[in-house]
Amino acid sequence: MSNERHKLHPISAVINFIKGLKDLIFPFVIIFVANGFQGSSGDSIWSFVPYVIGIIVLSLVLVSGIIKWKRFVYWFEDDELRIEYGLFVKKKRYIPIERIQSLNYTEGILHRPFKLVKVTIETAGSGASKEAEAELTAITKEAAGYIETELAKAKKRKQNKTVELVDAVWGEEKVESEEAIPGTTIFKMSMKDIIVLATTSGGIGVILSGLAVFISQFSELIPYERIYNEVVVFLKFGFFIVGISIFAVLVVAWIASVILTTLNYYEFTIVQEDDQIILTRGLLEKKKVTIPLSRVQGIRIVENPLRQLFGYCTVIVESAGGSIGDKDQKIRLFPLVKKNEIKQPLQKLFADLDIAPDWTSSPKRAKPFYYRLDFIWMIPVVGSICYFFYPYGLLSLLIIPIIAVLGLWQHRSAAIAITGNQLALRNRGFSKSTFFIEKKRMQSFMVKQSPFQKRKALASIETTIKSGALGASAKVEHMDAKDIDELMTWYEPSGDAVIEKGQPQ
Amino acid sequence: MMHSAIVVLLAIGAGVLNWWLEGPVWILMICIGVPLLYTYLFVYLFPKLQWLRWRYEVREQEIELQHGLFVVKRTLVPMVRVQHVDTEQGPILRKYDLASITISTAATNHTIPALITSEADELRSRISTLARVAEDDV
Numbered sequence: 001m002s003n004e005r006h007k008l009h010p011i012s013a014v015i016n017f018i019k020g021l022k023d024l025i026f027p028f029v030i031i032f033v034a035n036g037f038q039g040s041s042g043d044s045i046w047s048f049v050p051y052v053i054g055i056i057v058l059s060l061v062l063v064s065g066i067i068k069w070k071r072f073v074y075w076f077e078d079d080e081l082r083i084e085y086g087l088f089v090k091k092k093r094y095i096p097i098e099r100i101q102s103l104n105y106t107e108g109i110l111h112r113p114f115k116l117v118k119v120t121i122e123t124a125g126s127g128a129s130k131e132a133e134a135e136l137t138a139i140t141k142e143a144a145g146y147i148e149t150e151l152a153k154a155k156k157r158k159q160n161k162t163v164e165l166v167d168a169v170w171g172e173e174k175v176e177s178e179e180a181i182p183g184t185t186i187f188k189m190s191m192k193d194i195i196v197l198a199t200t201s202g203g204i205g206v207i208l209s210g211l212a213v214f215i216s217q218f219s220e221l222i223p224y225e226r227i228y229n230e231v232v233v234f235l236k237f238g239f240f241i242v243g244i245s246i247f248a249v250l251v252v253a254w255i256a257s258v259i260l261t262t263l264n265y266y267e268f269t270i271v272q273e274d275d276q277i278i279l280t281r282g283l284l285e286k287k288k289v290t291i292p293l294s295r296v297q298g299i300r301i302v303e304n305p306l307r308q309l310f311g312y313c314t315v316i317v318e319s320a321g322g323s324i325g326d327k328d329q330k331i332r333l334f335p336l337v338k339k340n341e342i343k344q345p346l347q348k349l350f351a352d353l354d355i356a357p358d359w360t361s362s363p364k365r366a367k368p369f370y371y372r373l374d375f376i377w378m379i380p381v382v383g384s385i386c387y388f389f390y391p392y393g394l395l396s397l398l399i400i401p402i403i404a405v406l407g408l409w410q411h412r413s414a415a416i417a418i419t420g421n422q423l424a425l426r427n428r429g430f431s432k433s434t435f436f437i438e439k440k441r442m443q444s445f446m447v448k449q450s451p452f453q454k455r456k457a458l459a460s461i462e463t464t465i466k467s468g469a470l471g472a473s474a475k476v477e478h479m480d481a482k483d484i485d486e487l488m489t490w491y492e493p494s495g496d497a498v499i500e501k502g503q504p505q
Numbered sequence: 506m507m508h509s510a511i512v513v514l515l516a517i518g519a520g521v522l523n524w525w526l527e528g529p530v531w532i533l534m535i536c537i538g539v540p541l542l543y544t545y546l547f548v549y550l551f552p553k554l555q556w557l558r559w560r561y562e563v564r565e566q567e568i569e570l571q572h573g574l575f576v577v578k579r580t581l582v583p584m585v586r587v588q589h590v591d592t593e594q595g596p597i598l599r600k601y602d603l604a605s606i607t608i609s610t611a612a613t614n615h616t617i618p619a620l621i622t623s624e625a626d627e628l629r630s631r632i633s634t635l636a637r638v639a640e641d642d643v
Contacts, residue, residue, distance in 0.1 A: 320611070443586050443610040447579040454577075464613045471612025493566035493583055493639075 005073045009116050012072075012137035015108075016065030024061065028054065074136065079154045081121070081147075083134055093134060097154040099123045102276070102290035105144065109284055117144050183273035186345045187334055189265060197336040198261035199254075200306050265335055272349060277317075279331065291331060295319045297441045297465045298472075299346070299353065303339070304431035313339045315346070318467040353436055357417035357424050365456050366414075366478035371407030378403060406430070414476050416461070416483065418490055423463070425474045435474040441465050445491050447484055457481040509544040516540040561617050563632060566639060568608060570615055584639035586610040590629045594622065608632065 031050055072085040081100065083093045104120040111117060121134040139147075189197075266283035277291045296319050303313040315334040333349075334342060343355055378399065385396040413428035423442065425435040442463045449459040460477040461484055520536035522528075551574060560571040568587070570580045588611055594604040604625040605618045620628065 440585075443582075443612040444615065445581045448573075448576050449579075450576045464610075466612040488579075488581065491581060491583075493585075 005075045006139070006143060008069055008072050008136060009114065009138040009140060010069065011110060011114055011116060013066045013069035015110055015118075015137050016068045017062050018110075020061035020065060021058075024057065069137075072137075074134075076150050076154075079157070081134070095121065095123060095134060097151055098158055100151060101292050101295065103144075103148065103151070104290060105286075105288035107282075107286035111138060112286075114138075115141050117141055119144055119147065183271040183278060184348075185269060186272050186277075186348060187270040187337070189268040189335065193336050194262055194265050194268065195258075196310075196312070197265060198258040200304070200312075268335060270333060270345075277333070277349065279333075289331065291317065291319055293349070296350070297467055298435055298437040298474075299333075299350065300436075300474075301339075301342070301355075301434040302431050303433075307336070308432060311339050312336055313342070315342060318465060318472055320466045352420075352422065352438070354419045354422055354424075355436065357419045357422070359415040359417045359424075359426065360479075360483050362411055362414040362476075362478050363458070363480045366458050366480075367408065367411050369453070369456075369458065369478045370411045371404045374403045374407065375400075411478075414478065416476055416479060416487065418487065423487070423490075425461075425463070425476045427474075427476050437463065437465055437474065439491065442491065443471060445488070447488065449481070453478065453481075459484045461487065509540065509547050512543045513540045559618075563628065563635070565635060568615075568632065570617065580615060582608060582610060582613075582615060584632075584636050587632065587636040587639075590632045590636070592622075592625045592629050606632075 031054070067087050068085065071087055072083070074081065074083045076082070076097075079097050081095045081097060083091075083095075085091055100121055100123055102122045104122065106118040106120070107116070108118065116138045117140075118138060119136040121136075263283045263285075265281055268281040269279070271278045271280075275293045277293060279287075279289045279291070281287055296317050298318040300316040300318060301313050302316060307313060313334075314332055314336060317331045317333045319331060334345070346353055346355060382396045382399060386393045410428045413426055413432050415426040417424040417426075421439040423435075423437050423439065425437070427433060442465060444464050446462045447459050448462065453459055457480065458478045459481045460475065461479065462473050462475040464471040464473040466472075516536045516539060520533055523532045523536065555572065555574050558572055558574060558577070562569040566584050568582045568584070570578075570582075572578055588609050591607045591609070592604045593607060598604060598619060601619075602622050603619045604622045605616055606620060606625050606629055608615045608617075
């Protein structure tokens with residue numbers, strides 16, 4: 001085995017620098033804008049202080065970027081991937097190769113011209129820390145290929161050992177088929193699908209909330225009093241103009257989100273290779289994510305009303321591990337797909353999955369539970385809006401039937417189903433989501449019952465699975481208590497004696 | 506406790522404001538009555554009922570917890586899923602020789618509050634042995 005130490009590509013110094021800059025952008029903008037707002041108060045030396053500090057900080061970031069690159073080495077030794085980095089605090093990280101669960105590749109804009117990739121190495125334990133287990137900021141594609149073959153070699157050595165053991169028992173039957181099975185493409189998004197995805201995505205919400213955050217950052221700098229007078233004049237134009245301008249903002253946000261989504265999901269492909277799912281996507285920034293099938297904890301199918309109308313849905317895979325704040329822990333396996341087409345590819349990936357089980361719906365008597373509670377907060381709100389904004393405020397009455405209809409809709413969606421070792425839950429907040437969870441993946445199971453539910457023999461359930469570093473829970477509300485009891489006995493490991501029973505003191 | 510402290514503070518503020526602005530007497534009465542009732546409910550009555558309602562059951566293959574005043578919550582944790590068990594004791598609990606147990610799975614935490622220390626320790630070691638024995642049969 002070659003113990004040659006490898007370095008990252010020099011471009012990673014630049015990437016480190018830019019990353020450092022990105023973290024600094026907000027403090028910088030605030031310092032400079034705040035300084036500018038104070039006005040130029042003479043030519044005293046003190047007015048230059050911010051600039052001097054700025055330059056010092058910038059050069060520090062630059063130098064630290066270069067040092068980070070200079071000190072970073074990785075190599076293979078004793079079936080371990082070893083990484084060393086750090087100037088003052090030297091860090092050594094040795095990862096046993098069989099613990100490496102997946103390699104994820106990202107190609108950013110800076111990587112593309114030099115044929116480089118960023119490699120993120122994930123192990124099962126990477127949950128606790130905020131970063132992935134190891135990150136190689138920029139290496140050439142050949143080097144990435146080298147890592148991959150090195151991994152494969154090490155895995156094979158391990159396998160050969162066990163195979164030899166098996167051979168000793170079973171005679172000559174040799175396993176040799178493992179030679180690079182070409183992956184089968186399970187799913188590919190057409191350009192049309194991507195456009196549909198982009199136009200109907202909730203990305204608008206993200207951008208709007210981003211805008212709100214951005215504005216709130218600056219709220220202290222905006223001269224509100226000056227603006228206020230203008231706003232009063234503005235308001236006199238009436239609600240119409242306000243409406244129009246809100247609409248214009250929304251449209252711009254929407255267009256931006258369409259472009260972003262298209263860039264992100266360009267050439268979205270899912271490939272199955274052995275027991276792994278490999279996902280590639282992106283135009284400017286190419287991403288390649290690997291998910292071992294054994295890490296998949298549950299499958300979720302989400303249909304928002306707009307997409308449901310056209311028979312589209314999203315399939316999301318909840319997988320364990322990954323790092324906190326990593327968006328990839330909820331992986332959209334099929335970002336947008338016709339619902340009647342998902343069965344075959346899903347069956348190919350997950351043989352035990354039954355996506356059309358026998359649903360047990362929420363009973364009729366549960367209907368009022370879905371909208372009753374909403375009325376409690378709604379009545380005072382609607383009442384006061386009607387009172388204070390008399391003519392237009394009456395429009396708020398419209399919300400009552402909307403809530404009622406949504407409640408009925410939620411009621412119709414709520415259902416549970418058990419098939420073998422699989423639990424399926426279906427509920428609707430606004431979008432309908434359907435969970436498929438294997439019994440062994442359920443970490444805990446909770447039944448909730450309020451006195452009102454008890455009177456009508458209803459109960460709600462919630463179960464938690466591991467997802468990413470934390471848990472994700474699936475709930476269904478207001479089901480028949482009898483069905484819930486059945487579910488409870490299904491989940492309970494077979495009957496046994498009570499060992500300890502009690503109550504806190 | 507904290508809640509009722511906040512409510513009391515708010516009520517005092519409102520009362521002082523009322524006295525200062527020479528408002529009607531009945532507001533003052535409310536300012537005294539509400540925090541008293543609130544404190545009674547949230548410091549004495551509800552915790553007591555909650556305590557009366559708390560049940561736990563440790564079986565060979567699972568742990569069942571049941572608690573809740575209005576909304577009754579029943580939680581089932583299979584032994585196979587238990588990752589580790591902690592006991593915890595703050596200064597107040599120590600004074601009364603109590604400890605709480607936290608049972609952690611890969612994704613969730615479940616706490617049984619305020620058990621007698623020796624009992625809690627025993628329960629902890631028992632759960633951990635059971636969790637070690639329990640086998641994944643699925």
